[in-house]
Amino acid sequence: MGKIITIANQKGGVGKTTTAVNLAACIAAAEKTTLLVDADPQANATSGVGLQMNTDGRSTYELLIAGREAGDLVQQTQMPHLSIIPSHINLVGAEVELVDVDHRERRLRTGLASIKDQFDYIFIDCPPSLGLLTLNALTAADSVLIPVQCEYYALEGLGQLLNTINMVKKQMNERLDIEGVLMTMYDSRLRLSNQIVEEVRKYFGEKVFKTVVARNVRLSEAPSFGKPIILYDAVSSGTRHYMDLAEEVLSRNGHTSAMTAGGSRTN
Ligand SMILES: Nc1ncnc2c1ncn2[C@@H]1O[C@H](COP(=O)(O)OP(=O)(O)O)[C@@H](O)[C@H]1O
Numbered sequence: 001m002g003k004i005i006t007i008a009n010q011k012g013g014v015g016k017t018t019t020a021v022n023l024a025a026c027i028a029a030a031e032k033t034t035l036l037v038d039a040d041p042q043a044n045a046t047s048g049v050g051l052q053m054n055t056d057g058r059s060t061y062e063l064l065i066a067g068r069e070a071g072d073l074v075q076q077t078q079m080p081h082l083s084i085i086p087s088h089i090n091l092v093g094a095e096v097e098l099v100d101v102d103h104r105e106r107r108l109r110t111g112l113a114s115i116k117d118q119f120d121y122i123f124i125d126c127p128p129s130l131g132l133l134t135l136n137a138l139t140a141a142d143s144v145l146i147p148v149q150c151e152y153y154a155l156e157g158l159g160q161l162l163n164t165i166n167m168v169k170k171q172m173n174e175r176l177d178i179e180g181v182l183m184t185m186y187d188s189r190l191r192l193s194n195q196i197v198e199e200v201r202k203y204f205g206e207k208v209f210k211t212v213v214a215r216n217v218r219l220s221e222a223p224s225f226g227k228p229i230i231l232y233d234a235v236s237s238g239t240r241h242y243m244d245l246a247e248e249v250l251s252r253n254g255h256t257s258a259m260t261a262g263g264s265r266t267n
């Protein structure tokens with residue numbers, strides 16, 4: 001039951017939050033009960049689904065630090081089947097406050113245990129670092145999804161991320177698996193984009209999702225309206241690509257879906 005997928009890459013701006021929000025929304029659109037956990041103090045996933053940052057003391061911070069019951073922190077979004085535990089800027093302090101706490105890497109895992117089976121999928125959006133928040137998210141997860149931007153130096157830093165994943169696997173969470181590597185912000189006009197996809201495929205093989213998310217301005221506009229792409233522009237390439245990704249994730253996890261295949265795979 002309930003699969004927890006953490007979306008991590010210590011580089012900023014690679015598409016973690018865009019993927020967390022839109023993949024979660026597309027899985028919810030397939031009528032899977034879905035929870036988004038915003039573990040980034042910047043709270044972009046929170047605002048991306050239309051919630052205000054001010055969350056009356058019901059946020060990931062309370063789950064991690066105050067040990068509040070997760071069920072009390074879950075909030076409904078504008079989409080049926082999609083809930084969120086929002087973030088708040090006070091989560092910045094959690095990195096420091098956790099240092100002296102027992103089992104400091106296990107707080108999120110422990111916190112989510114009581115609600116895990118109420119959901120089909122739980123997605124955790126991480127901050128751009130390999131600090132305690134990301135360690136908590138990796139320790140809580142069944143698998144990690146790694147977004148990689150189609151850019152020069154795409155592979156740079158991935159070694160460090162893989163080392164961290166292996167360390168978590170050895171010491172904290174032996175079930176942690178790599179869900180997949182997602183190529184984002186693909187630009188078909190650039191030969192470079194193709195080269196990067198090939199290079200990453202050589203390195204990660206079958207772990208790379210068939211779906212490649214192209215650069216699409218609608219994806220970058222949607223957050224300022226507090227809407228996942230599927231609500232903001234249902235006919236955009238962004239919607240098509242994240243729907244395709246959702247289908248891949250569902251089928252990799254033994255779920256079939258009735259969603260329409262878009263035939264939009266870039267590769
Ligand atoms: N496929 C895409 N096409 C266009 N813009 C994108 C795409 N994916 C992400 N962006 C934009 O790029 C920026 C960084 O993406 P974001 O998801 O916030 O990255 P991260 O969470 O890894 O820092 C944001 O402004 C976002 O709207």
Ligand SMILES: [Mg+2]
Pocket residue numbers: 016017018040044126127
């Ligand atoms: Mg982000």
